[in-house]
Amino acid sequence: MTKVERFERIGDAAEAMLDYVENKHTQQCDSTLTVPHASYVDPDRWQREIDLVFKKVPLMLAFTAEMPEPGDYKAMEAVGMPILITRDKQGEVHAFLNVCSHRGAPVAEEGHGNCPRFTCPYHAWTFGLDGKLLAVSEKHLFGEVDKHQRGLRALPCEERSGMIFVCLDPDASMDLDDFYQGFLGEYDDLEFDKWTFLGSRTIYGANWKIAFDGYLEGYHFSALHPETVFPRTPSNRMHYAFFGPHMRIGFPHHAIGDNLKGLPREEWGHQENNGFDFARIFFPNVSCFIAPEVTQIAQLFPGPTPDKNRTVLNYLRREPYKDDADREATEAALNFFRDVTYEEDYIIGEKIQKGLESGAHEDVIFGKNEVGNQHFHKWLDWYLAEDQSAPKPAS
Known part of the structure; x- marks a missing residue:
């Protein structure tokens, strides 16, 4: 699909959202969908999600803007696994298990940095940015080591x-x-590789799917976000476009008519954040909400037990900080966005977790209007199915 075609489709989505607001309806599935409550509480199901989804499909783990220079690295945890992402001297990125091939210690502390090589803190074995084993301390006393076989385990x-x-x-x-x-391609259109990484915040909540369900619909806006989201964005007016298991969710503004009707129809595809917003969802665990001021990209990971998740809220914008005052004001904004996400979404999620664990109901039900939730759960079940030759869910 070309850039022109992508913007044409965004214009079509804008036209649909304008209709939803003016005529008080929304995109719908053919029927409701029930999901067993065990999906959110069962330890065996939780482990299968980790093994068959999180450890098998591509995960978006870092941004170019986080580590743009040769020698930059990011060390992190994902579903209990220690990960090290590096950019070598030629600018190529690599990923490894952050585990020394001698005795299993991490070769880099969690966080970001820049260095020419990694030295294990336990016995000082040294590894290059490309993962190769460079040196064994006091090798003449240690014995023979095949350096080609003892590099960091690549991913x-x-x-x-x-x-x-x-x-x-x-x-x-x-x-x-x-x-x-x-x-x-939508991120290419945004020239996302040229943006500035502002930092991240980490929050914790209930089962990862309880949290993720909230990112997939706007049915709850008036009830749960009466003073933060709802003044800008009406409840229960969503437009979905699907890309395999991934999706783009359109959320119109109350003022979408005022913003669009004075513009030629061919310009509507270029009006994101001016009458409507999008949440771009990467299966299984990323939600990106692009805004003119600050973009929030949430990475949701299953926690150490089925009733927990760890969410990393990443913040980026097009321009770097202008000065110290800009930095201070932006940092305050990031904390505000984090607090709203936790206090308004994750607190209710923890209460939902207790409710589901009580066994009060055998299942949860997603309405015809909760199109994104239905799409997500159907794809998740497909990945967990033993028969991967079964037809993929329809978009």
């Missing part, structure tokens, strides 16, 4: 559209074009 990794994708299975292959079905 499939690819940088595209301003993001770095990693598969947590060292033996997996990764085809981003097949997996994202052209969706990454």
Whole structure:
């Protein structure tokens, strides 16, 4: 799909959202969908989600803007696995398990940095940015070591559209074009690789799907966000476009008519944040909400037990900080966005977790209007099914 075609489709979405607001309706599925309550509480189900989804599909784990220079690295945890992402001297990105091949210690502390090599803090074995074992301390006393066989364990990794994708299975292959079905082109249109990384905040909540369900619909805006989201965005007016298991969710503004009707129809596809917003969802665990001031990109990971999740809220914008005053004001804004997400969404999620654990109901039900939730759960079930030859869910 070309850039022109992508903007034409956004214009079509804007036209649909204008209709939803003016005529008080929304996009719908053919029927409701029930999901067993065990999906949110069962330990075996939770482990299968980690093993068959999070450790098998490409995960967006970092941004080009986080580590733009040769020697930059990011060390992090994903579903209990220690991950090290590096940019070598030639500018190529790599991903490894952050585990020394001698005795298993991490070779880099969690966080960001820049260095020419990594030295294990336990016995000072040294590794290059490309993961190769460079030196064994006092090798003449240690004995023979095949350096080619003792590098860091590499993970499939690819940088595209301003993001770095990693598969947590060292033996997996990764085809981003097949997996994202052209969706990454929207980030190319935004020139996302040139943006500035502002930092991140981490919050904790209930089962990862309880939290993620909230990112997939706007049915709750008036009830849960009466003073933050609802003044800008009406409840229950959503427009979905699907790219395999991924989706773009359109949320119109109350003022969408005022913003669009004075513009030629061919310009509507260029009016994101001016009458409507989008949440771009990467299956299984990323929600990106692009705004003119600050963009929030949430990465949701299953926690150490089925009733927990760890969410990393990443913040980016097009321009770097102008000065110290700009930095201070922006940092305050980031804390505000984090607090709203936690206090308004994650607190209710923890209460939902207790409710589901009580066994009060055998299932939860998603309405015909909760199109994104239905799409997500159908795809998740497909990945968990033993028969991967079964037809994929329809978009």
